[in-house]
Amino acid sequence: xxxxxxxxxxxxxxxxxxxxxxxxxxxxxxxxxxxxxxxxxxxxxxxxxxxxxxxxxxxxxxxxxxxxxxxxxxxxxxxxxxxxxxxxxxxxxxxxxxxxxxxxxxxxxxxxxxxxxxxxxxxxxxxxxxxxxxxxxxxxxxxxxxxxxxxxxxxxxxxxxxxxxxxxxxxxxxxxxxxxxx
Numbered sequence: 071x072x073x074x075x076x077x078x079x080x081x082x083x084x085x086x087x088x089x090x091x092x093x094x095x096x097x098x099x100x101x102x103x104x105x106x107x108x109x110x111x112x113x114x115x116x117x118x119x120x121x122x123x124x125x126x127x128x129x130x131x132x133x134x135x136x137x138x139x140x141x142x143x144x145x146x147x148x149x150x151x152x153x154x155x156x157x158x159x160x161x162x163x164x165x166x167x168x169x170x171x172x173x174x175x176x177x178x179x180x181x182x183x184x185x186x187x188x189x190x191x192x193x194x195x196x197x198x199x200x201x202x203x204x205x206x207x208x209x210x211x212x213x214x215x216x217x218x219x220x221x222x223x224x225x226x227x228x229x230x231x232x233x234x235x236x237x238x239x240x241x242x243x244x245x246x247x248x249x250x251x252x
Contacts, residue, residue, distance in 0.1 A: 080120045087112050138200045142248050148192045149241050152185040152216070156234045182234065186219035200248065208244045215240045 091109060146153075155162050193213060196205055215237035
């Protein structure tokens with residue numbers, strides 16, 4: 071549960087407590103004396119229970135965050151070669167683009183395809199503790215984008231540049247979703 075959901079649950083519980091107390095008081099003769107101590111004690115117990123629950127699940131949250139951080143690190147490590155060589159404005163990309171034959175390349179000459187294929191083949195699976203439908207869908211998108219470069223068919227760099235940018239964005243989006251998944 072997210073933090074706002076805890077607050078909502080506690081607020082609803084306090085409201086329900088006041089409502090039940092009010093309804094129970096209707097059977098008593100009408101007096102203007104409200105026992106605030108009892109109501110305050112009940113509200114305090116509900117808040118205390120919520121804090122105890124939040125404290126009890128904190129170790130599980132920390133473990134899940136650690137697993138998500140490790141997964142993101144591993145995921146980025148597998149994609150680092152591709153990301154380094156495709157960063158616009160970097161020295162590596164400039165050197166590569168100057169050396170790249172604008173008419174295309176033949177087979178193993180295309181370094182970006184090799185790096186994408188390597189990342190494609192070694193992408194880590196998502197740990198069960200952090201998997202969400204959105205994260206699973208984004209991983210499939212990254213996998214599909216990296217797979218495009220496997221069949222480059224000797225295309226020139228200018229033809230694959232939009233694919234490179236989309237793939238980079240998909241990788242970064244995946245890491246953002248994974249870090250928000252806990």
